[in-house]
Amino acid sequence: MAAESALVSEATWWRQSTVYQIYPRSFADANGDGIGDLPGITSRVSYLKELGVDAVWLSPFYPSALADGGYDVDDYRNVDPRLGTLEDFDEMASALHDAGIRLIVDIVPNHSSDRHEWFREALASPPGSPARERYIFRDGKGKNGELPPSDWDSVFGGSAWERVTEADGTSGQWYLHTFAKEQPDFNWDNPEVRQDFLTTLRFWSDRGVDGFRVDVANLLVKDLPGDLPSRAELDAMDRDSGTHPLMDRDEVHEIYAEWRAVFNEYDPPRTAVAEAWVDSPVRRAKYAAPGSLGQAFNFDLLTADFDPAAFRRIVTDNLAQSASTGSSSTWVLSNHDVTRHATRYGLPPLGERKGVKQGIEWMLAGAPADGVGLELGLARARAATLFLLALPGSTYLYQGEELGLHEVGGLPAEVRQDPAYHRSVDQPEWSYDGLGRDGCRVPLPWTSSGPSFGFGPGGAHLPQPEWFGAVSVQTQEVDPGSTLDLYRDALRLRRSLLGAEALEWSDVSGGEVLGFVRPGGWLTVTNFGTAPAALPAGELLLASAPIADGILPGPATAWLRIQ
Structure with missing residues (x-):
């Protein structure tokens, strides 16, 4: 094709x-x-x-x-x-x-998920088995291993360790899960x-x-x-x-x-x-x-x-x-x-x-x-x-x-x-x-x-x-001022304007305004404030808000061609 x-x-x-x-x-x-x-x-x-x-x-x-x-x-x-x-x-x-x-x-x-075939195999296998070596299993602390191996928290809250029930029905080892308990961590040394x-x-x-x-x-x-x-x-x-x-x-x-x-x-x-x-x-x-x-x-x-x-x-x-x-x-x-x-x-x-x-x-x-x-x-x-x-x-x-x-x-x-x-x-x-x-x-x-x-x-x-x-x-799609229309115009223009991966900060920058120039004379000016700002001379290509009399409202960004 x-x-x-x-x-x-x-x-x-x-x-x-x-x-x-x-x-x-x-x-x-x-x-x-x-x-x-x-x-x-x-x-x-x-x-x-x-x-x-x-x-x-x-x-x-x-x-x-x-x-x-x-x-x-x-x-x-x-x-x-x-x-x-x-x-x-x-x-x-x-x-x-x-x-x-x-x-x-x-x-x-x-x-992985705790439903992954490897993890199911690990649960059905004894401690120290090759199946468990694909994950991170540890014995617990306490008299009968009833405490987690460490006091670490998971990203989603609660302990980062979950205790398993062994194949014989007894409480067994703990496995590490950095995220949810349904997400056991792999052992990447394996x-x-x-x-x-x-x-x-x-x-x-x-x-x-x-x-x-x-x-x-x-x-x-x-x-x-x-x-x-x-x-x-x-x-x-x-x-x-x-x-x-x-x-x-x-x-x-x-x-x-x-x-x-x-x-x-x-x-x-x-x-x-x-x-x-x-x-x-x-x-x-x-x-x-x-x-x-x-x-x-x-x-x-x-x-x-x-x-x-x-x-x-x-x-x-x-x-x-x-x-x-x-x-x-x-x-x-x-x-x-x-x-x-x-x-x-x-x-x-x-x-x-x-x-x-x-x-x-x-x-x-x-x-x-x-x-x-x-x-x-x-x-x-x-x-x-x-x-x-x-x-x-x-x-x-x-x-x-x-x-x-x-x-x-x-x-x-x-x-x-x-x-x-x-x-x-x-x-x-x-x-x-x-x-x-x-x-x-x-x-x-x-x-x-x-x-x-x-x-x-x-x-x-x-x-x-x-x-x-x-x-x-x-x-x-039927609104020429819509955000969807802005994205479509911007992505179409961007393809034609892209050049070398470089920029220079423009002298229009100052106060609440920030500008930079890409190779080929593509100037971007962003007004981060609410007070209007004058745009430099150039051909207006696109703006995120209506432009009148060369004034960039705020907040808004304009693309111009300056050479």
Whole structure:
């Protein structure tokens, strides 16, 4: 196929790509069971093509009990039957490739599901058996092993250890789970684990997958002595030396060197991007090195206010990091784990609020009259999006942000699915902004009316709010000033404007205004304030808000051609 031939001709397509993240269960439902599926994605490929994205990142679609939204994987080389079949996957991949869109899939190597065949075998096998060596099992403390091996907490709250019942019915060993108890950690010192993941990488690469997003890439390798350190001792340990017992150990890059060798077996080489929550740029750069995964997410803007000084510092720092590795930067404002940025930007600054939960509760009750609210948040989000799309590097978009979707607040506890929410009843600090992550995972609105706003004929697995109809794809497609229209125009223009991966800060910067120039005379000017600012001379290409008489309102971003 001509489109596919052109598709595989570039080994560096990922460097300045726009990647659209699909959370499969909430994108489009073809069979009417209320859960999004792979045929649903295939049915919307034309939408993705018209949007103008270069690639799709598919969040987990593997068989799963959904203890953590699909990140508890039963079988790494299959499709959840609720989402489709391997044949459906192949059809989806072919449809994307025919449309000139590449495919990145999530891979979850730190842990499996407790329903994985290996873990079931481990439970049926005695302590010290080869089956248990694939995971991290320990004897408990106390007279009869009734206490966990250490006082560590899991990411979702509660102990990081779960005791098992042995095959003879007695209480037995404990296994480590960094996340939910349904997600036992693999033992990456085990060569069988390493080899099996290489098989998985080849399995999906052979099916046409172009790259992999590596979940919690920094956690795989652990060094667990016989006498485990306490939680307080762990907290006091250095996280920047590559020697911490539980995270970001230097040995993890031996694993990724093996993965890189597999990626390079293909033409073009398969790509990878690390989700690596590490504390220093030097440590993050190791994941983006050519001999490792090749690219690593920077999440700095996810925790930054809409502020010109913060944006300039983050951009400068991350471009320097990418230059040091020869990789390219990644830019992201929203994903499946965080409150949507249209909502975040409508809240008070980080230092002036107790949390996102408080801010969203204010909005649900009616935005306060102090310049905080939904309209301001959306205006800032549109401005921030144009700012990001003009930067050197790749930009990751999260489904629904092209509609300007806000976080869906007010979901009742009985419909929420996120373990971070349910396990935070007694430990609010574990609750992801106090709200869990369901509010950004509500199924998308495709039509202005209907029982699920076009998501599927059988309703939606999370309730959609009434206001979804006014921001649906159908509504925005006929509105030339819509956020959807802005995204389509921006992605189309971006393709024609991209040049070398470089920028220079512009002399228009100052006060609440920040500007930079890309090679070829592409000037981006962002007004972070509310007072209007004069635009420099140039041809106006696109703006996130109406421009009159050369004045850029605030908040807004404009793209200009200046030479």
